[in-house]
Amino acid sequence: MSHVPLLAHASLDEIFAYQPSGPVTVRSFLAAAATLAERLPAGRRFLNLCRDRYRFTVGLAAGLLDGRSSLLPTSQLPATLRQIQRQCPTIFCLCDSPFDGPFDSLDLPRFDFPDLPIVDPEEIDGIPDIPSELVAITVYTSGSTGLPVAHDKSWGSLVRNARAEASRLGLLAGPRHSIVGTVPAQHMFGFESTVLLAMHGNSPFWSGKPFYPQDVADALQAVPPPRMLVTTPFHLGIVLAAEVELPTVNRLLSATAPLSSQLAAAAESRLAAPVDEIYGCTETGQVASRRLLVDPAWLPLDGVCLQREAHAIVASGGHIEVPVALADEIELLPDGRFMLLGRNADVINVAGKRSSLAYLDHQLTAIPGVVDGAFFQPDEASPESITRLCAFAVAPQLSERQLLAQLRQRVDAVFLPRPLWLVDSLPRNRIGKLPRAQMQVLYAAHAAHETHQAMRP
The missing domain is CATH 3.40.50.12780 (ANL, N-terminal domain)
Structure with missing residues (x-):
């Protein structure tokens, strides 16, 4: 030995x-x-x-x-x-x-x-x-x-x-x-x-x-x-x-x-x-x-x-x-x-066009005024469902409308997030990564709130 x-x-x-x-x-x-x-x-x-x-x-x-x-x-x-x-x-x-x-x-x-x-x-x-x-x-x-x-x-x-x-x-x-x-x-x-x-x-x-x-x-x-x-x-x-x-x-x-x-x-x-x-x-x-x-x-x-x-x-x-x-x-x-x-897992195809979540994240966080941000592809509700991309951004001085206007100049329209939510922070772990499970929880909370608001008389 x-x-x-x-x-x-x-x-x-x-x-x-x-x-x-x-x-x-x-x-x-x-x-x-x-x-x-x-x-x-x-x-x-x-x-x-x-x-x-x-x-x-x-x-x-x-x-x-x-x-x-x-x-x-x-x-x-x-x-x-x-x-x-x-x-x-x-x-x-x-x-x-x-x-x-x-x-x-x-x-x-x-x-x-x-x-x-x-x-x-x-x-x-x-x-x-x-x-x-x-x-x-x-x-x-x-x-x-x-x-x-x-x-x-x-x-x-x-x-x-x-x-x-x-x-x-x-x-x-x-x-x-x-x-x-x-x-x-x-x-x-x-x-x-x-x-x-x-x-x-x-x-x-x-x-x-x-x-x-x-x-x-x-x-x-x-x-x-x-x-x-x-x-x-x-x-x-x-x-x-x-x-x-x-x-x-x-x-x-x-x-x-x-x-x-x-x-x-x-x-x-x-x-x-x-x-x-x-x-x-x-x-x-x-x-x-x-x-x-x-x-x-x-x-x-x-x-x-x-x-x-x-x-x-x-x-x-x-x-x-x-x-x-x-x-x-x-x-x-x-x-x-x-x-x-x-990453292979980051590669996404929408309407026959291919990009990656890493690339989209980069475009989002490169916008002046964005402190942190991330695109997210939620878990599909069923195998047949088509899930659109959403995104979260920490941008205290910007509105959703302003952010989307900036993104339209940076990414193809098929990759624009629907919806884009402004948040105080993202659930990053000790090394700065975003665990998918935590992002799914964040998404579910915002989606539920949005659904509740839409159902109000």
Whole structure:
């Protein structure tokens, strides 16, 4: 059995992470992980729900040291945790903060992150090796039945993943960047681009997960330059719109959805730093990167290959352990790069004309005065019914009539939303995405209100 080091650091005295109390060395991190490994309850798998990024990583490392796997649900809703518990009845949950509700309705053993360390950091004399084949984490997607579908990731594949990203971004040979991430560690992008880059990418991270613009600014100020902000288009747009004063950001990394050219240009102009993007999915991890303002095409990471098989584009090679059919419309280019055309599920046909929800969303949110917005195709009432598109917009200074007039100049008339509703906010989750179930609830509420109004005498 082959082994891979837990960390790639050359010295135990290098900085691994930053906390409000100050920097944490590799030696101290390893001491904390060793202590926690001795304290964890019995069980080969556990839910790692620590919100603090440093404590999350200590929990991950403690599990690896003891041959255990961390389960990383992107949603911490009671229903999701209950479904995972049914699949893994012996799990417990590692937590570092109180929760508002999940554990009130779950019979789920909970282990609170203890005060650490007991192990003297000076007793740490080296970086331990971890079996390459060990399942380090399990991440989840929503299956066709709505139940969480587990995807195991071996430690060896995760290390290859981290090194490929670090190499692409120039982090291995260049100066050590301090990472501030707005994405949870339990999300695949947040895990890869903060936690793994600290472990195998020469890049210590800030322990918090700032959300509000001033919190992002404060977190950046708390770490030394050069700095890298790991975020999403949604969070990035909020930060730029707030116009808070930001410390120097030396590079920015975005994922979860493609950036618009306008947002990428605004970010590079405001931050005076390159904005790179990562493309990937939970099943594969990261697949490719690009810098939109230099080249709109995506370049696969080293070792990763995309090829057409039957009616799908399949990603394989590199750190991807099993070939995965991608859920996107992709155009392969002769030189190995590719263009991302949209998600297969987003492709819509109306009156013989084709577009995508992503394209329509972009046209809506590009209208001056629109803070946020999204098109939505509701569930059909019956297989024979024809459902028109609707849309929701957060645009405090605009009327529905004004918005529709602007949209008529941007999209074909067959794709105009009927109706278009103005709302105070959209039900985005922690990483800025709009869960379909939440959008269906929003749609149902507005449709019911509209029906009620129409029936009034």
